[in-house]
Amino acid sequence: MNYKKTGLILVSLSIIITLAAVIVSLSRQPGKAVPLFPGSNRNVTVIYLTGPIAFSQQPSLFGAGTTTEQALRDLERAEKDPSLRAVVIRINSPGGSAAASQELYAQVERLKKAGKKVVASFGDVAASGGYYTGVAAHKIVADPATITGSIGVISTVPNLQELYSKIGYRERIFKSGAHKDMLSPSRPLTPEEERIMQEIINDTYEQFVQAVARGRKLPLDRVRSLADGRIYTGAQAQELNLVDELGGLRDAVKLAAKLAGIKGEPRVIEYRARGLFDFLKPFSAWHGFFRWPGDPANQLFPWPLPTVFTTIKY
Numbered sequence: 042m043n044y045k046k047t048g049l050i051l052v053s054l055s056i057i058i059t060l061a062a063v064i065v066s067l068s069r070q071p072g073k074a075v076p077l078f079p080g081s082n083r084n085v086t087v088i089y090l091t092g093p094i095a096f097s098q099q100p101s102l103f104g105a106g107t108t109t110e111q112a113l114r115d116l117e118r119a120e121k122d123p124s125l126r127a128v129v130i131r132i133n134s135p136g137g138s139a140a141a142s143q144e145l146y147a148q149v150e151r152l153k154k155a156g157k158k159v160v161a162s163f164g165d166v167a168a169s170g171g172y173y174t175g176v177a178a179h180k181i182v183a184d185p186a187t188i189t190g191s192i193g194v195i196s197t198v199p200n201l202q203e204l205y206s207k208i209g210y211r212e213r214i215f216k217s218g219a220h221k222d223m224l225s226p227s228r229p230l231t232p233e234e235e236r237i238m239q240e241i242i243n244d245t246y247e248q249f250v251q252a253v254a255r256g257r258k259l260p261l262d263r264v265r266s267l268a269d270g271r272i273y274t275g276a277q278a279q280e281l282n283l284v285d286e287l288g289g290l291r292d293a294v295k296l297a298a299k300l301a302g303i304k305g306e307p308r309v310i311e312y313r314a315r316g317l318f319d320f321l322k323p324f325s326a327w328h329g330f331f332r333w334p335g336d337p338a339n340q341l342f343p344w345p346l347p348t349v350f351t352t353i354k355y
Contacts, residue, residue: 085127085297085307087162087290088115090145094137094170094355109141115312116148120155127158127297127307130178131290136169136191139245139353145170146252149177158300162293163187163284168272170355172283173249176256179300181284182293183275190278192253193270194246196238196353201226245353257282 161175
């Protein structure tokens with residue numbers, strides 16, 4: 042084996058990967074929005090919200106899909122892009138963090154205040170926090186078989202006391218108040234702490250109900266009657282006035298263009314942040330070494346992995 046030649050190849054690959062990482066990183070730096078097609082007044086952008094909704098790391102060098110934070114950046118970019126007249130948010134999410142869902146909702150509201158027409162397009166699943174985000178749009182388009190709804194709040198507090206006892210793990214806790222460790226997995230909740238948690242859930246649930254009532258222009262009591270956590274198909278949701286129209290992404294783009302008063306065929310643009318391996322993906326030789334989100338093999342593992350601490354979830 043020619044070790045010198047192998048070493049030179051490895052060093053060269055390292056340099057190429059480092060340069061690619063720098064280019065990708067610089068391309069993601071926030072800056073002043075620049076019109077993508079300055080001479081066009083027919084621009085509609087499609088922004089993707091895919092997977093669990095959560096505040097997490099920025100998209101990695103290796104292209105780990107469309108994160109919540111990437112969607113937020115794209116929505117803000119669309120808000121500031123003077124060449125855009127309409128935005129379609131393609132939602133394929135089962136929900137997630139309540140706080141992150143509320144930030145997405147608030148950013149869609151800012152888009153509307155900036156004069157953009159906004160249409161939410163529901164894919165396979167747009168439930169709970171995914172639905173919360175969608176109700177901020179001017180209109181919602183869902184496929185007949187879309188799974189949506191799931192209007193409600195959930196939080197789980199793990200109790201690992203018996204497991205810790207079996208493995209001999211013990212904690213000595215020092216705290217400033219009686220409830221400072223109320224979410225510790227090393228002990229069960231007290232009745233008072235259960236009451237506190239339920240009040241938090243009830244308050245967060247009421248915020249969800251009010252957002253749906255505002256967005257869908259429905260009475261609060263009507264929303265509460267639908268908001269027991271159950272899921273609906275897109276067809277059922279339309280009958281209940283939880284979505285406006287049935288159709289796919291193309292139908293949502295046409296509706297957005299119509300709302301914006303665009304004559305003729307709209308110019309559809311997308312904001313994409315790509316990782317290094319997104320550029321390498323077409324080369325099948327890499328496929329044996331790296332798996333991509335959406336591959337059947339990846340369905341064995343959620344993307345991203347669930348959090349290990351207690352959160353309030355839509």
